[in-house]
Amino acid sequence: xxxxxxxxxxxxxxxxxxxxxxxxxxxxxxxxxxxxxxxxxxxxxxxxxxxxxxxxxxxxxxxxxxxxxxxxxxxxxxxxxxxxxxxxxxxxxxxxxxxxxxxxxxxxxxxxxxxxxxxxxxxxxxxxxxxxxxxxxxxxxxxxxxxxxxxxxxxxxxxxxxxxxxxxxxxxxxxxxxxxxxxxxxxxxxxxxxxxxxx
Numbered sequence: 510x511x512x513x514x515x516x517x518x519x520x521x522x523x524x525x526x527x528x529x530x531x532x533x534x535x536x537x538x539x540x541x542x543x544x545x546x547x548x549x550x551x552x553x554x555x556x557x558x559x560x561x562x563x564x565x566x567x568x569x570x571x572x573x574x575x576x577x578x579x580x581x582x583x584x585x586x587x588x589x590x591x592x593x594x595x596x597x598x599x600x601x602x603x604x605x606x607x608x609x610x611x612x613x614x615x616x617x618x619x620x621x622x623x624x625x626x627x628x629x630x631x632x633x634x635x636x637x638x639x640x641x642x643x644x645x646x647x648x649x650x651x652x653x654x655x656x657x658x659x660x661x662x663x664x665x666x667x668x669x670x671x672x673x674x675x676x677x678x679x680x681x682x683x684x685x686x687x688x689x690x691x692x693x694x695x696x697x698x699x700x701x702x703x704x705x706x707x708x
């Protein structure tokens with residue numbers, strides 16, 4: 510930020526810039542916006558973030574965010590506890606839940622394997638997943654993103670699980686509904702061909 514800006518404004522913008530997906534220009538806009546708000550609103554905003562950070566913890570079973578020891582999904586007797594969907598982050602649980610089509614339970618890794626970033630198996634919640642699999646589990650669905658890290662993590666975990674005799678599946682990838690073939694990228698089109706279904 511330019512030298513003529515006050516130090517508190519610069520510091521506020523730097524804090525916003527720490528958020529994922531927020532560049533310095535957006536961080537500056539957010540800082541200016543907050544400084545134009547009534548002090549009470551800013552205090553409430555800060556208070557709610559602090560309250561959420563202090564009260565939310567990880568579910569002892571699936572590692573999803575919750576205010577209790579066990580999240581509402583793990584605690585729901587109607588959910589199929591024998592099918593576990595493994596995801597990277599709590600936001601992925603929300604995305605799958607929005608579909609209304611999954612009735613199993615989840616396991617949140619809180620990250621993906623990434624040797625470049627020095628993130629190994631001990632840095633994500635693989636140990637907790639393996640502990641859960643000592644119980645009565647029929648299937649583990651690997652629902653990590655189709656990135657290099659997501660694929661590597663899915664492959665690593667599936668190799669650990671298969672000797673246990675548990676079925677391991679991967680989310681199918683392909684063309685989004687309502688899209689045209691001409692706009693699909695090569696990888697998406699290749700995945701769509703590989704994961705084709707019989708009519």
